[in-house]
Amino acid sequence: VALPPGSFLQATTAGEEEIARHVSAAVGGAKRVADLFCGLGAFALRLSAHARVCAYDNDVEAIAALTEAARAKAGMRLAIAEARDLFRKPLDAKELSEFDAVVFDPPRAGAAAQAEQLVKSSVDKIVAVSCDAHSFARDAGILIAGGYALGEVTPIDQFRFSPHVELVATFSRMRRPIRKRSLLSR
Numbered sequence: 430v431a432l433p434p435g436s437f438l439q440a441t442t443a444g445e446e447e448i449a450r451h452v453s454a455a456v457g458g459a460k461r462v463a464d465l466f467c468g469l470g471a472f473a474l475r476l477s478a479h480a481r482v483c484a485y486d487n488d489v490e491a492i493a494a495l496t497e498a499a500r501a502k503a504g505m506r507l508a509i510a511e512a513r514d515l516f517r518k519p520l521d522a523k524e525l526s527e528f529d530a531v532v533f534d535p536p537r538a539g540a541a542a543q544a545e546q547l548v549k550s551s552v553d554k555i556v557a558v559s560c561d562a563h564s565f566a567r568d569a570g571i572l573i574a575g576g577y578a579l580g581e582v583t584p585i586d587q588f589r590f591s592p593h594v595e596l597v598a599t600f601s602r603m604r605r606p607i608r609k610r611s612l613l614s615r
Contacts, residue, residue, distance in 0.1 A: 444587035444595065448558060449475055451583055451597040452532055455556040456480070459530035465515055465543055466535040470495035472558075473507060476532070483509040483528070485520065519543040525550035532556045539564025541571060548575025555600040560587070565596050578603045 452472050456462055460480050464473040467484035469491050476482050477499065486492055489512040499507035513520075515535070519542045525531060531552050533540050537560060547555060548571060555577065559565035573579060580599035587595035 444585055445471060447585050448587065448595055448597055451585075452476075452556050452558065455581075455597070455599045456530045456532065456554070459528075459554060461528045461530075463520065463525065463528045463531045465520065465531060465533040466540065467491075467495065467510075468534070470498060470507075470510070472532050472534065473510070474498060474502070477507040479506075480530075481506045481508050483511070485509075485511050485513045485515060487512065487514045487516070515540070515543050517542075519546045521546050522549035522551075525552050528552055530554040530556065532558070534558035535564070535568075537561040537564060539568045541568060544568045544571040544575075548572060548577070551602075553602045557596070557598045557600065559596045559598075560593065562594075562596065565598070569598065569600075572600050576603050577601065 449471060453475060456476060462476050462480045462482045464476065464482055464484040467473045467486045468488065470484060473482045473484040473495060484495060484507065492510050492512045496510045499510065516538070525547060531547065533543060539559065539561065555572065557565065557568065569579060577600040580601060582596060582598040584594040584596055
């Protein structure tokens with residue numbers, strides 16, 4: 430990816446690789462993936478080798494760089510790279526329901542508005558990446574209250590020589606058991 434001026438990059442290459450490894454493993458065999466707050470496409474480009482990926486971020490220059498990088502690489506299945514303010518206009522439940530999995534990696538403020546829409550959707554698998562434990566806890570609370578089960582949470586020491594960590598967490602839609610009504614209970 431050709432870096433536009435002022436681009437956000439992860440703090441260390443090793444940390445980014447480890448985060449990407451966890452994200453890819455968590456997405457698994459999903460065929461339709463949304464990458465929200467995608468930036469330059471650290472996950473979108475990797476995932477598009479195996480899945481149809483739609484990437485969204487509010488940084489117009491990052492989206493342009495991601496689009497150009499995807500065009501230059503044969504075999505990429507990047508379907509959409511769109512500049513969109515996910516804080517003010519998150520993907521709604523209907524848009525989200527087109528995906529098998531959603532990855533989101535917001536800035537420190539988190540993704541509360543997007544999490545609210547995710548719980549209204551039919552998405553089964555969510556992978557959350559966060560650099561802020563407080564906003565992550567808030568967003569995770571929204572997802573859990575909305576019917577998702579928290580799976581594995583992995584802290585990654587991405588910020589060398591600081592107390593900060595990056596988190597990668599998985600969420601899956603809980604299935605409610607079907608209660609059979611007895612003829613006698615009517």
